[in-house]
Amino acid sequence: MGGYGVMSNGESVDYSVHEAWNEATNVYLLVILVSFALLLYARKNKRKIMRIFTMPPTVGSSPEPNFYDSLQKVRLRQQLEMYSLARKFDQQQQQQQQQTEVQESVQLSME
Structure with a gap:
């Protein structure tokens, strides 16, 4: 039996681990970029966001x-x-x- 990431015949390398790592890295980068964009938006529009979370006076x-x-x-x-x-x-x-x-x-x- 071959090592992890190597096929059993030893001739070709299994790239599924590398592809999974690349996809995970891309997801992490995407999450970081979206978080940074949301942080900038929150700083710019703080009043709008606070207005959403404040409770309006109850009508009743x-x-x-x-x-x-x-x-x-x-x-x-x-x-x-x-x-x-x-x-x-x-x-x-x-x-x-x-x-x-x-x-x-x-x-x-x-x-």
């Missing part, structure tokens, strides 16, 4: 806001109202001080 979901978000909005509204009331109070105090100063200056000038 209830439009009710989250309780924590609504609570934050209420607190923010209360803080804004308190701030505006404090500003109005300060403005009124300043106006009263100016009026008393004017009245005092008028009284001093009259005397």
